[in-house]
Amino acid sequence: MTIAAPALPAIKTRQPSMFGDFCRQQPLGAVSFVVIFAMMFAGIFSPLVAPYDPLEIDFASLLGAPSWEHWCGTDAFGRDICSRLIYGSRTALVIGFTSSFAGSSIGAILGIASAHFGGKIDDWIQRFVDILLAFPLIVLALVVVAAFRKFTIGGVDVNLIVAIAIPIIPRVARVVRAAALSVRVMPYIDAARAAGYSPTRIIFRHIAPNVVAPYLIMLTAFIAQAILAEASLSFLGLGVTEPTAAWGLMLSGNAADFYRQAPWMILFPGIAISLAVFAFNLFGDSLRDYLDPRFKV
Amino acid sequence: MLRYTINRVLLMIPTLLGVAVLVFFLLRVVPGDIVEIKLRGDGGSVTQETIDMERKRLGLDRPLYAQFGTWMVGMATLDFGNSMWTERPVVTEIAGRLELSLQVAIMATLIAVLLAIPMGTMAALFRDSWIDYTVRILTIGGLSIPSFWFGMLIMLTLLAFFNWLPPITFTPIYVDPIANLTQLIWPALAVGYRYCAVTARMIRSSLLEVLSEDYIRTARAKGVSEKLVISRHALRNALLPAITVIGLEFTFLIGGLVVTEQVFNLNGIGQLFVQSISRNDFTLIQGMVMLIAAFYVLVNLGIDLLYAVFDPRIRYNA
Numbered sequence: 001m002t003i004a005a006p007a008l009p010a011i012k013t014r015q016p017s018m019f020g021d022f023c024r025q026q027p028l029g030a031v032s033f034v035v036i037f038a039m040m041f042a043g044i045f046s047p048l049v050a051p052y053d054p055l056e057i058d059f060a061s062l063l064g065a066p067s068w069e070h071w072c073g074t075d076a077f078g079r080d081i082c083s084r085l086i087y088g089s090r091t092a093l094v095i096g097f098t099s100s101f102a103g104s105s106i107g108a109i110l111g112i113a114s115a116h117f118g119g120k121i122d123d124w125i126q127r128f129v130d131i132l133l134a135f136p137l138i139v140l141a142l143v144v145v146a147a148f149r150k151f152t153i154g155g156v157d158v159n160l161i162v163a164i165a166i167p168i169i170p171r172v173a174r175v176v177r178a179a180a181l182s183v184r185v186m187p188y189i190d191a192a193r194a195a196g197y198s199p200t201r202i203i204f205r206h207i208a209p210n211v212v213a214p215y216l217i218m219l220t221a222f223i224a225q226a227i228l229a230e231a232s233l234s235f236l237g238l239g240v241t242e243p244t245a246a247w248g249l250m251l252s253g254n255a256a257d258f259y260r261q262a263p264w265m266i267l268f269p270g271i272a273i274s275l276a277v278f279a280f281n282l283f284g285d286s287l288r289d290y291l292d293p294r295f296k297v
Numbered sequence: 298m299l300r301y302t303i304n305r306v307l308l309m310i311p312t313l314l315g316v317a318v319l320v321f322f323l324l325r326v327v328p329g330d331i332v333e334i335k336l337r338g339d340g341g342s343v344t345q346e347t348i349d350m351e352r353k354r355l356g357l358d359r360p361l362y363a364q365f366g367t368w369m370v371g372m373a374t375l376d377f378g379n380s381m382w383t384e385r386p387v388v389t390e391i392a393g394r395l396e397l398s399l400q401v402a403i404m405a406t407l408i409a410v411l412l413a414i415p416m417g418t419m420a421a422l423f424r425d426s427w428i429d430y431t432v433r434i435l436t437i438g439g440l441s442i443p444s445f446w447f448g449m450l451i452m453l454t455l456l457a458f459f460n461w462l463p464p465i466t467f468t469p470i471y472v473d474p475i476a477n478l479t480q481l482i483w484p485a486l487a488v489g490y491r492y493c494a495v496t497a498r499m500i501r502s503s504l505l506e507v508l509s510e511d512y513i514r515t516a517r518a519k520g521v522s523e524k525l526v527i528s529r530h531a532l533r534n535a536l537l538p539a540i541t542v543i544g545l546e547f548t549f550l551i552g553g554l555v556v557t558e559q560v561f562n563l564n565g566i567g568q569l570f571v572q573s574i575s576r577n578d579f580t581l582i583q584g585m586v587m588l589i590a591a592f593y594v595l596v597n598l599g600i601d602l603l604y605a606v607f608d609p610r611i612r613y614n615a
Binding site: 137138232238260277285 | 311312315316319320323324325326327437438440441442443445446449450452453456457548549551552555556559570571574575577582586589590593594
């Protein structure tokens with residue numbers, strides 16, 4: 001005789017969704033996420049979203065004021081500013097994200113290596129980090145721009161990405177090193193070592209996952225910095241070049257000659273930059289509060 | 298204390314040496330130099346011979362280690378070489394523009410510190426009130442709004458309401474203080490906003506941290522007036538991290554000046570730097586980078602010594 005086990009009532013265990021949790025705890029973070037999402041949407045689907053071709057020159061409507069046809073007006077070549085802003089979000093996101101990702105990742109690897117190996121390697125990496133830290137982000141980026149000159153692959157300014165990524169490396173390396181150092185003395189690392197795990201396994205399976213929070217926080221915070229840096233470099237004429245649509249570029253050169261006739265040429269791109277940087281800053285802040293309230297950038 | 302100071306001063310040398318090596322070789326990784334921009338920049342055809350001659354004249358044909366050696370020996374005697382573009386000494390080029398930039402930087406610091414201390418303190422004392430929220434929004438704005446765009450907005454406003462355009466030439470303060478101040482207050486404000494935001498955030502968070510310390514509770518418990526608790530016990534301890542930020546951000550003002558001087562058409566260090574970058578003027582770039590790095594290292598030294606004075610534990614452990 002077998003006793004049938006009573007059928008367990010199906011319990012629907014609701015997995016607490018991290019996303020929902022984040023939105024509830026950090027309403028400002030959720031708002032910033034909406035802005036970032038809108039920007040990403042505009043960047044990815046620019047051809048569908050933009051009302052005009054961003055490069056289309058229209059001599060019939062030079063310096064046109066904002067109107068129903070041109071929401072943000074037109075520039076000195078009669079190009080639709082709104083469309084250029086939408087395409088500009090693509091430039092900003094691609095350069096902002098890639099350079100922040102590259103810089104933060106290399107920085108994180110250096111930071112973990114520095115903390116894990118200690119001794120001579122740590123000394124050398126820290127010296128290197130100290131040297132790079134002696135410069136404001138934009139100044140170091142400018143020097144790298146001077147060093148690498150213009151260099152594009154598939155229309156993306158690789159020299160710009162490298163120039164912005166390099167100053168990010170030491171800043172992330174220092175923070176991740178500190179985080180990794182505090183993880184290294186944890187009992188579970190001793191346990192892993194006692195169990196005979198290889199250093200590689202310890203680094204990737206035990207240390208790395210525990211410094212993911214600072215890494216993610218720095219990554220988002222530096223997307224904001226990278227977008228700002230790209231805008232500044234393009235503004236100075238050393239970044240993205242015409243006719244590509246980029247926010248900083250839209251503010252440079254002749255935009256300033258039209259303060260009187262066409263203030264919209266200055267207003268809208270600046271709003272776009274500020275809003276994007278604001279959203280990523282706020283998102284980074286909220287992410288920090290959510291993931292690791294003790295952590296300070 | 299003396300040993301600590303000497304130790305810290307000696308530590309500056311490897312950093313500066315590293316900066317020199319880094320910038321020197323970084324600029325020369327990719328082929329191409331000032332000669333091509335100088336001679337071929339305007340599209341004219343120039344023979345290879347002329348280019349080689351100019352290169353030789355500027356010493357760019359010599360092996361890298363020899364060029365580096367000459368530069369290092371020169372620097373040891375405070376000779377930074379000549380600009381490859383204007384052929385004038387790097388020191389002269391920089392000195393002529395330092396006054397303007399330094400004045401803007403000092404004015405920006407004054408604006409930033411004078412606004413940041415009350416802002417940060419009020420935000421911390423009235424945490425989660427409307428004051429706190431206003432300060433937080435203003436400061437995040439300061440971190441997000443590019444200083445050059447903020448400068449453009451200031452210009453736009455001045456133009457619309459006062460029909461004022463920035464003057465083309467710079468008037469030193471000892472010639473005409475009023476003309477000088479009306480010219481430089483705006484760029485100072487443009488770069489100072491970010492500076493103020495960073496400092497105010499730092500003051501807020503460090504004050505919040507200090508306010509939760511035991512000694513604050515003790516002070517309150519023994520009946521010290523709230524005003525004294527804040528000014529004597531809390532603010533004094535919270536200001537030390539703020540001083541670090543103020544010092545470091547001061548050296549980083551050059552980053553803001555690089556773009557803001559462009560907006561206000563000021564012929565300062567920032568504009569010189571951008572010019573030398575776009576011309577590949579190696580010697581001038583090197584000179585300016587060394588100046589920025591030296592400045593940063595010195596300010597850092599100052600901060601470290603200040604900490605050592607305030608906190609004896611640091612000087613004993615070193």
